[in-house]
Amino acid sequence: MNISDHVARLRALLRIAAEVARLPPARLRFDTALNPELVRHTHRLFTRPHPRYRLVRNKSIGIALIDLRAYASGAAYLHALRRRDYAGYHSRRARERGYTVVEIDRNDYIDDIHGINTSAGERQGRPMDPAYAARTERYPSDGLCHYGVLDKEGRLVAYGDVGVYGDFAATDRLLGYKNNDGVMYLLLADIACRLIDDGRLNYLMYDTYLGALPGLRNFKKKLGFQPYRIRYSIC
Template sequence: MGNHMFLQHYNTFIQAINLPVAKLCFHEHIDPDDIRNTYRTFTQPHPRFPFIRAKTIGAALIDLARFNDRNAYLEHIKAKNHGGYHAKRARKRGYVFSEIERNNHIDEIHEINISLDHRQGRPMDAKYMEKRDAFERRPHFRYYGVFDPKGKLVAYANLGIYGNFAAYSQMLGIRNNDGIMHLLLAESICRLIDEKQVRYVMYDTFFGAQPGLRTFKTILGFQPYRARYSLQ
């Protein structure tokens, strides 16, 4: 291993041990099969670092307990070029956030999925290129979308409730500079704060994400944590 690579791994290790710890608990009774499968996915060995678990080091989380209400969260991300600022721009341009039934938007979802052949420097997974005939609706999931001023779906997110935390499983949008993805996340996070059902919300991890995606997570209030998972 070269000196540069060694220093990179060493710095990552030092960062990791200094991260705050979040205890994320899966509640099996919510949906036994899906919860068990997701728990296994989150705790399997990391593909590049087999000595750590997949989504433990640098988990991108927001501790929702920090915010008394949605206004406190929006205040936290309101600075210029932060998530709240861009979400506000999207609202002013006529975009609307709403819960959606995905089966009413099959064509629009497919159009979003195939709108780019690369995202975050990687080719789109082949499963996104195939048009679905129907979507299954899981009771512990929330399905959200953003509509343009003409009423067309231009972004969507699937958010799973797993126990004391929620996690985004899918999130895609048409690429533009109108702040639609900021609106999508900010509003769905506000809903979680309103409901007070979960302590944390997760958006994958920081380590391994492209710089642009890491910035996107940061300006919406996500921070890197060491996640400790349990299954109950």
């Protein structure tokens, strides 16, 4: 690596540092009273050293959050994202096409979930993990909330798993059939609306924002997610 390469790398690092410094801060609290084993496991996962940047905690920089307290109601959230191609617009159109969001027992939809998992060989330009190809015979209780999008015939077309860990919730697995009906916008927007109207949580997390590929980052932006610097506590 020559001097110009070192200079270019240094400039890139300085740009990243400046971008990180501008991120708004957020404090998220884990509460072991909710589910001691799950909460402690998730806290360890989120606060362990980042796999590439060992001085940084795993889920601390550029994490995608919706500040649920910023909206008086779920309806206000959808109204804020009402413009064309944003979550309010897409979720309204999906409902007009007969899609609904419900809480599900995954064991009632084993074949449907397997069908979704194997419906595409790659997503966001990356090959699907081979684990998705295996058909699960029975799902154990895992302490998460499970949501599904049903079409007008009652067929599961998308699903999402969400954990509540304290004063915040975080998405786990989110997957659906690829179509232009906006079902993934509907799924996540509906989850956000439920949490806002419930009024007990401060944030909804959807993994990283700055580290996401451009298409996924744009999707998160249209759902109202923004990147934050996060500090965690646990009680």
